[in-house]
Amino acid sequence: WKRVLWKKVLWKGIHSVEGGEMDKKKKRLIRDYIYMIIGSLLISIASKNIYDPAGLIIGGVSGISIILRHLFGLPLWLSNTVINIPLFGLGYITKGWKFIARTIFATMLCSLILYLLPDYTLIPADDLFLASVIGAILMGIGCGLVFAASSTTGGTDLMAAIIQTKFKHISIAKLLQFCDGAVVLWGLQLFGVTKACYAIVSVYVFTKLCDSFIDGMHFAKAVTIISSKGEEISQWIMQELDRGVTGISAKGMYTRQGITMLYCVLSPREVTRVKDQVYSMDDKAFFIISDVREVHGEGFINQNED
Numbered sequence: 516w517k518r519v520l521w522k523k524v525l526w527k528g529i530h531s532v533e534g535g536e537m538d539k540k541k542k543r544l545i546r547d548y549i550y551m552i553i554g555s556l557l558i559s560i561a562s563k564n565i566y567d568p569a570g571l572i573i574g575g576v577s578g579i580s581i582i583l584r585h586l587f588g589l590p591l592w593l594s595n596t597v598i599n600i601p602l603f604g605l606g607y608i609t610k611g612w613k614f615i616a617r618t619i620f621a622t623m624l625c626s627l628i629l630y631l632l633p634d635y636t637l638i639p640a641d642d643l644f645l646a647s648v649i650g651a652i653l654m655g656i657g658c659g660l661v662f663a664a665s666s667t668t669g670g671t672d673l674m675a676a677i678i679q680t681k682f683k684h685i686s687i688a689k690l691l692q693f694c695d696g697a698v699v700l701w702g703l704q705l706f707g708v709t710k711a712c713y714a715i716v717s718v719y720v721f722t723k724l725c726d727s728f729i730d731g732m733h734f735a736k737a738v739t740i741i742s743s744k745g746e747e748i749s750q751w752i753m754q755e756l757d758r759g760v761t762g763i764s765a766k767g768m769y770t771r772q773g774i775t776m777l778y779c780v781l782s783p784r785e786v787t788r789v790k791d792q793v794y795s796m797d798d799k800a801f802f803i804i805s806d807v808r809e810v811h812g813e814g815f816i817n818q819n820e821d
Contacts, residue, residue: 547617551660554657561650563632571647574696576598586705595622599669602677603669621668622669643713654717655725671698737780738780740793741776742777745774759779
C-alpha cells in the first residue's frame, strides 16, 4: 500500500506541474492576443484618423495605403489587405507558421478596424507638428505591443522581421525605420517637403517608442560602490532595502591595495536612500550610477512574467 500511495503522490505532482505549465502558456497566449488587439486598434486610429487627414506618410503599408487612397481613391482597409497577401507566403517560409498566423490575425484585424472606424479627424489637419507627434505615439505603442506578442501588422513590419532573420544584430525597429524611409521619400513627391519633414519627425519618435517596448520598459539603476566601508554598506543595503549585493575583488592601481567593490541593482526611488547612507558612512566613497533597461531575477521581473 505504501508503494501505491507513493505512485499516487508522484503522479499527482507530475500532473500539477504540467497543469501549471499549461496555465502559464494559456496566460501568455491570452496576453499576446490582447496586445495584438490593442496594438492593432492604436495603429488603425493613427493611420486613419491622424495621418491620413494630415497627409503625413510615415512609411509602412499604412503610408502606402494613404498614398494609394490619394492617387486612386482606394480605401485604406482594402490596400492594407491586398499589399500584405504576397508577404504572408514569404513570411511563412522564413519565420514559420506560428509567427505568420499571428501576423495574419493582426493584419486582418487592422483591416477590419480600418473598415469600421469612422472618417473622423482627431487632430486638426493644419497642425502638422501635433499630428506627427501624437500619431507617432499611438503608432509606436501599437507596433510595440504587436511586436511584443511575437507578431507584426504585415507590410514593412513583416518585411523588417523577415530581413532580421539574416541581420540579427539589427533591431526590428531600426530595419523598420529604413523601410519606412523609402515610403516617406515616395510621399515626398506627392505631399511636398514640409509634410515629409514632419513625417521624418514622426518616424523618429515612433522608432524610439517601438524600441523601448521591444527592449523592455522595466527600468532600474545599477550601482557600483568602491569604499573602505564596503562590509557595513552591503549589510545596510541587504537589511534595509532587502536587495542583493555582489562583492567583486578589485585592486586600486594607484594605491596597489585590494578592496571589495560592491555592485547592486536598485529601483530608481531606492538610489537616493543608498547615496545618502553611503556618504554618511564614508564621505570619500566612489559611487557610480548607470541606467539599466530591464532586469530579470528576484525582486524584479520573474521568468513567469517575461
